[in-house]
Amino acid sequence: MKVVVTGGGTSAPIDDVRVITNVSTGRTAAAITECCLERGAEVWHIHTPSAQLPFLRSAGFNLDAADPRREHERLDRLQVKWRSVGDRLHLRPLEVGTVAEYADALRIVLTTQDVDLAFLPMAVSDYEPEPHEGKISSKRDELSIPCKRTPKVIRAVRDWSPTVYLVGFKLQSNVDRDELIRQAHDACLINRADLTVANDLTDVKAGRHTLYLVRPGRPTALLEPGADLTDRLVEHVWEWAKK
Amino acid sequence: MKVVVTGGGTSAPIDDVRVITNVSTGRTAAAITECCLERGAEVWHIHTPSAQLPFLRSAGFNLDAADPRREHERLDRLQVKWRSVGDRLHLRPLEVGTVAEYADALRIVLTTQDVDLAFLPMAVSDYEPEPHEGKISSKRDELSIPCKRTPKVIRAVRDWSPTVYLVGFKLQSNVDRDELIRQAHDACLINRADLTVANDLTDVKAGRHTLYLVRPGRPTALLEPGADLTDRLVEHVWEWAKK
Known part of the structure; x- marks a missing residue:
């Protein structure tokens, strides 16, 4: 199985020192890649500069460890x-982690490798400012940052790879469950995705991260925290993608 | 010697998933704290969530190491x-890493500890949007983000601690040397700082990071890459702060 996974949050530069970023640690993507590797897959892991990385994210030695020998053994x-x-x-x-770099990287993998499965949890900027050269002066009392909508990268995936099993992710904030599932269903159709994994920040922050696995014309699966x-x-995606 | 050091770049939330951040790894602050600790100081290190941290930043085990024993010994x-x-x-x-949190943390340290020396390399947002609850819809083609100027935290330091030796940092982008030094000089006066460390992103990116140590009424010291x-x-600051 050949898999592509994307992780982290993209950045849209405002000027040489300020950026608009989508908050995302890259933890989900790193965990997905680890699972896929353990199942024997070959994985292309596309990530932003500050994203957590598979296995490497666990390579920090705990300097406060009472028993350092255990830390050495773990490493x-x-x-x-x-x-x-x-x-x-x-x-x-x-x-840098811009949307344009992301689109390029994903296109290259999907058009040069025979990829079976794509997980796209990367948090992609919907809007980008026109970057200002140098550093915007901070003398004025107010500043307005005009932004334009970015192209939706996920909508191009089906053109790059007609056969890939495409898994999109939809993160909402404080939306009721039916509405979240409805939005994920719409996302499947417009993105030509096989599956959209929907989740809500309110659940994540409350420590009860729940996933809704939404497929057009199929029953929604709920994964408990x-x-x-x-x-x-x-495990679910593996079964569905094999069919 | 009691020292406070601040590191990383602050974040200003736009909504529940997007933030404006000032790009900064926190590396300089981490290195300053390490130097101060090695000189026997007691250090309060105020940092944003993603900033590199003193010593901890070196605690990653290099999984690609050909000779893992050396890695274990280093750790x-x-x-x-x-x-x-x-x-x-x-x-x-x-x-979160907001300017308000930063101001609170710095005020508390400076008003409860008898701090001798403050290094403030944290990259602090000059502008903040009014945060939007939930997630801004991405249906519109354009989005304008109105921002207001934040209070300048460094200007309050002298009120919190009349006697601290205050070191500010001024990062510019592609400004000529005389102008950079002039701006740093103005910053010393307006911030009531003893020293402003000026540097230019263009030098940093070109791999020739140079520091200008600017003090009112004293000659500027240049630190070569x-x-x-x-x-x-x-070393310089230690001498000056002792006087």
Whole structure:
């Protein structure tokens, strides 16, 4: 199975020192890639500069560890795992993390590799300002930042790869469940996606992260909160993508 | 010597998923804190959520290391160092990283501790939008983000601590050297700072990071690029602050 995964939040520069970013740690994408690698897949992992990365995100030595030997052993096991998957993981970092860089990176992977499955949890900017060269002076009392809508990268995926099993993600904030599912359903149609994974920030912040797996013409699957949430997501998608 | 150091770039939320941030890794602040700790100081390190942290920033195990034993030894030495400074380092994380949180954290340290020296390299937002509850819809073709100027936190420092040796930082982009020094001089007066460290992004990006140490009524010191740039900065400041 060849898989592409995208993670982190894109950045839209306002000037040389200020950016508008979509908040996203890249944790979900990193976890998805780890699951896919453990299932034997080859993975292209496209990520923004500050996104958490598969396996590397666990490579920090806990300096406060009471028993450092355990930390050393944990890191040795991690390195064994890392070496065993290393040749199947292709990290594709974006330099700044703009939407344009993201579109390029995704297009290149999808048009040069025979990708079976695409997970796109990257939080992509909907709007971008026209970047100002240098640094905007801070003398004025008010500043208005005019932004234009960015092209929706996910809508082009089906053109780049007619056969890929496409998984989009829809994050909302404080929307009721039926409305969230309706929006995810619409997203499937407009993005020509096989599946849209819908979730709500309010649940995430409250520590009860729930996923709604929405497919056109199929019943919605609900994944309850839990530490193995990403494993369960990948398990479902694996079955559906094989058909 | 009691020292406060601030690092990272502040965030100004636009809505529940988008923020305007000032780009800053927090690397300079982390290096300054390490130098101060090694000189025996007690340090309050105020930082944004994603900023690099003193010593912790070096705690990543290199999974690609050909000789893992060396990595283990390096981490053991780092842990020894960490334990030797641990009780003199007070990390003060900001929850979101807003300017208001930053002002609160700095005020509390400066008004409750008898701080001798303050380094403020944190990249602080000059403008903030009025945060929108929920997530702004992305249906419109254009979006204008109205922002207001934030209060200048550094200007209040002298009120919170009349005697602290105050070091401000001025980052410009593509400004000529005389203009950069003039702006840093003005910043010293308006911020009631003892020293303003001026630098230009163009130098940083070109790999020739140069610092201009600007003090009112004193000659400007120029610190040439080099791996020990932060050590040399702290060395100068240490001498000046003791007087």
